[in-house]
Amino acid sequence: MSNFPKSKVKNVLVSQPKPADNDKNPYLDLGRKYSLNINFRQFIRVEGLSAMDFRAQRIDILAHGAVILTSRLAVDHFFRVCNEMRITVPEIMKYFCINEQTAYLQKYIQYRKRKIFFGHGTLLDLVDVIRKNKDEKFLLPCSDVHKEQIADFLDELKISYTKGIFYRTVSADLSDIKNLSEYDVLVFFTPAGIRSLKQNFPNFKQAGTRIAAFGHATAQMVKQLGYRLDIFAPNPQNPSMSMALDAYIKEANKR
Missing domain, CATH: 3.40.50.10090 (Rossmann fold)
Structure with a gap:
């Protein structure tokens, strides 16, 4: 885990399919709780x-x-x-x-x-x-x-x-995403998702964008491809990714 400063979070991209409008989703719940813009986009396809x-x-x-x-x-x-x-x-x-x-x-x-x-x-x-x-x-x-x-x-x-x-x-075609840097947090769940990030955005500079990874294999791929790991789950305090994000955003947005 990095010690990168916890600057305010407003825009989050979750690398999962967009839930149905009536689905109860923990990331949409986070969006309502902290007034965030939550977007969903699959980075991989079968x-x-x-x-x-x-x-x-x-x-x-x-x-x-x-x-x-x-x-x-x-x-x-x-x-x-x-x-x-x-x-x-x-x-x-x-x-x-x-x-x-x-x-x-x-x-x-x-x-x-x-x-x-x-x-x-x-x-x-x-x-x-x-x-x-x-x-x-x-x-x-x-x-x-x-x-x-x-x-x-x-x-x-x-x-x-x-x-x-x-x-x-395989990696999905993400050419419709014009500016990845507009997101404060990118959330990943598989090593393949991280590889897709690298393949689709080879010139992406992480800078202030935080990367969240679920699982040790995903976290390892983040580091292997030269990115900084800012948020990790599961951990003893936060067994789910939504809980880890909640804890991070609570700390970051109170500043």
Whole structure:
């Protein structure tokens, strides 16, 4: 964390999608609390791998009897790749989803004909049912940027699986932002967001703009790319980014 002077905060850019007007959002709440201008802009976007790029991984989808789906993106891109490669997923394929929301498979298959298992938020909820199907070969569709906890979990269970990249995180086009320096605080949640900042604004001089980062990997990328880290979360006092911003702005704006 830097010791850069805490000058007054008025304009904040949050690198997340703009919430619906009726959504309760902690950043909009901060805006009302301190009379701030809060803007939202995604710095990254998800792009599906083409069938050609997927083939380069030499993964035979039909050699697997089960699929682990950790997000709606994983669901959508698994079936998209199958469709583009003209693969008919057999009815005997088993689906393991981390929650019911992920298991919205009826968009692609008939529920009554398939074996679908879902947890209540984490893959740990599926330990018993995965163990009962340990003879299956599992396919784990994921992004090029992903956490290794699920792979570590499957290794621990001694499950045979293939990790396949079905989609990737890339920098968004931010050419519509004409003057980044008008913001007092830029808020980031992923290393990819910081890389997008560098890619879209290679000549950006941080000067008095404060950078807030959520998570150690994001904070590390801030420093790695030569920026100054001013606000960090989670920390013992502020477990969320909105709380860390609240504490910082309260101190900065009383001056």
